[in-house]
Amino acid sequence: MDEIKIGLVGLGTVGSSVLKMVTENSDKVQNITGRNLSIKTVVVRNVAKHQAEVPAGVTVTDDLNTIVDDPEIKIVVEVMGGVHPAKEVITALLNAKKHVVTANKDLIASAGEELAALAKQNHCDLMYEASVAGGIPILRTIVTSFAADYITEVKGIVNGTTNYILTQMQRKHWSYDQALMKAQELGFAESDPTNDVEGIDAAYKMVILSQFSYGTHIKLSNMAVEGISTIQQADVQQADAFGYTIKLLGIARRIDDGVFAEVGPVLVPQDHPLATINNENNAVMVTGQAVGETLFYGPGAGGLPTANSVLSDIVSVTKNIVLGTTGNSFNNYQSQVGKVDPRDVIYPYYLSLKMLDAPGEMLKFTQIMTQIGASFSQIVQTKNDDQTARVVIITHEMSKAQLSDLKTSLSQINTISLLAAYKVL
Numbered sequence: 091m092d093e094i095k096i097g098l099v100g101l102g103t104v105g106s107s108v109l110k111m112v113t114e115n116s117d118k119v120q121n122i123t124g125r126n127l128s129i130k131t132v133v134v135r136n137v138a139k140h141q142a143e144v145p146a147g148v149t150v151t152d153d154l155n156t157i158v159d160d161p162e163i164k165i166v167v168e169v170m171g172g173v174h175p176a177k178e179v180i181t182a183l184l185n186a187k188k189h190v191v192t193a194n195k196d197l198i199a200s201a202g203e204e205l206a207a208l209a210k211q212n213h214c215d216l217m218y219e220a221s222v223a224g225g226i227p228i229l230r231t232i233v234t235s236f237a238a239d240y241i242t243e244v245k246g247i248v249n250g251t252t253n254y255i256l257t258q259m260q261r262k263h264w265s266y267d268q269a270l271m272k273a274q275e276l277g278f279a280e281s282d283p284t285n286d287v288e289g290i291d292a293a294y295k296m297v298i299l300s301q302f303s304y305g306t307h308i309k310l311s312n313m314a315v316e317g318i319s320t321i322q323q324a325d326v327q328q329a330d331a332f333g334y335t336i337k338l339l340g341i342a343r344r345i346d347d348g349v350f351a352e353v354g355p356v357l358v359p360q361d362h363p364l365a366t367i368n369n370e371n372n373a374v375m376v377t378g379q380a381v382g383e384t385l386f387y388g389p390g391a392g393g394l395p396t397a398n399s400v401l402s403d404i405v406s407v408t409k410n411i412v413l414g415t416t417g418n419s420f421n422n423y424q425s426q427v428g429k430v431d432p433r434d435v436i437y438p439y440y441l442s443l444k445m446l447d448a449p450g451e452m453l454k455f456t457q458i459m460t461q462i463g464a465s466f467s468q469i470v471q472t473k474n475d476d477q478t479a480r481v482v483i484i485t486h487e488m489s490k491a492q493l494s495d496l497k498t499s500l501s502q503i504n505t506i507s508l509l510a511a512y513k514v515l
């Protein structure tokens with residue numbers, strides 16, 4: 091039987107699981123593709139650390155050229171992470187006519203179009219199912235099963251680390267730091283978890299999801315992105331008392347002929363499916379004009395779930411090699427979209443305010459709300475230890491433009507500060 095040799099760049103959480111799956115599940119893959127797949131060479135930084143982790147016959151090296159110059163290696167999996175030198179690595183591999191499978195959302199969100207063009211030029215495949223929502227097969231599902239439907243919204247929990255942290259803060263009342271440390275220990279977090287907790291990892295995934303859903307590239311710099319590092323335990327408990335769970339959501343929604351995309355903490359009603367997604371699990375809700383609402387749920391991080399997505403790409407590439415159909419883009423949809431007016435982006439908001447606990451302060455706030463034409467449905471005031479009070483409000487629907495006016499007006503009052511403004515689903 092014909093053999094297809096694979097190169098692996100990175101042998102951490104995901105890489106070691108890819109090695110395990112290729113080694114242990116080869117019979118089924120062979121049955122499906124008619125090809126015997128095996129890992130020939132692994133590239134890492136620290137060869138001594140990894141030498142004992144690979145089966146006999148697999149080469150471990152710190153020299154990428156061992157793969158680039160090996161004509162026997164047809165497919166290479168990049169799971170080293172980060173934009174540089176991963177971009178240079180994938181560029182060299184594609185120029186050497188290797189098909190590439192990657193889990194690297196940082197790189198695909200920032201240079202995906204350029205790399206896809208390079209792949210096409212070299213008649214190579216470039217696939218990245220694992221880059222969005224780890225083990226959930228969401229990208230290929232959008233490409234194939236939503237090909238004819240008009241997607242109006244894609245939203246969800248697309249970062250495992252932050253969902254794990256929020257779950258532990260809400261259910262076990264763990265501190266933020268304690269929960270983050272455990273997420274790192276479990277291999278969910280990036281090597282530097284800043285992108286996880288600041289919402290940037292989720293934003294990368296929304297960029298890729300938007301590309302697949304709307305055929306358009308949304309620049310990260312045009313997206314409002316907020317993480318979870320400033321969420322207070324008090325907000326988690328207060329949201330719970332109001333009947334909501336705080337989740338870090340990515341939302342990309344068609345509004346008229348534009349697409350609005352944002353990442354931030356959102357209060358999700360406790361009976362909404364997204365409120366029930368816990369720990370490192372992710373869920374992506376895709377709404378199509380024909381199909382209506384669909385929900386895809388599964389592990390968003392972790393070695394084996396992510397490796398399963400990598401393997402699904404390897405199998406797709408192998409089928410293309412067998413059929414002689416390599417060199418087609420993972421996502422072919424391209425479309426022009428317009429700008430969204432902030433007056434058309436409308437949600438209720440959860441506002442957490444700190445104000446001087448003195449007569450007239452609340453009146454100042456309600457006057458501003460009246461001036462901007464906004465109103466609220468729920469309000470709770472608690473006294474702080476000092477001369478201030480914590481006031482938490484759920485507003486009626488208001489636009490992003492009104493929220494922006496509210497922030498501007500509040501910034502001019504030194505006795506009231508806005509601690510948090512989260513959308514309410």
Ligand SMILES: NC(=O)C1=CN([C@@H]2O[C@H](COP(=O)(O)OP(=O)(O)OC[C@H]3O[C@@H](n4cnc5c(N)ncnc54)[C@H](OP(=O)(O)O)[C@@H]3O)[C@@H](O)[C@H]2O)C=CC1
Nearest residue numbers: 100101102103104134135136169170171193194391392396
């Ligand atoms: N962990 C997860 O749950 C998920 C991760 N991903 C993505 O998968 C990718 C890998 O993540 P993960 O496995 O967690 O990362 P790890 O940090 O666990 O592993 C990274 C691996 O890459 C190697 N590496 C890093 N830099 C270089 C370099 N310059 N040259 C050669 N080798 C290098 C490291 O080698 P050494 O050990 O010698 O330093 C290590 O083996 C990332 O893009 C991540 O975003 C996607 C979905 C889920």
Ligand SMILES: N[C@@H](CC=O)C(=O)O
Nearest residue numbers: 249250251278279280
């Ligand atoms: N760090 C990421 C890993 C998967 O993409 C996450 O926590 O979701």
Ligand code: NA
Nearest residue numbers: 219222226228
């Ligand atoms: Na996926």
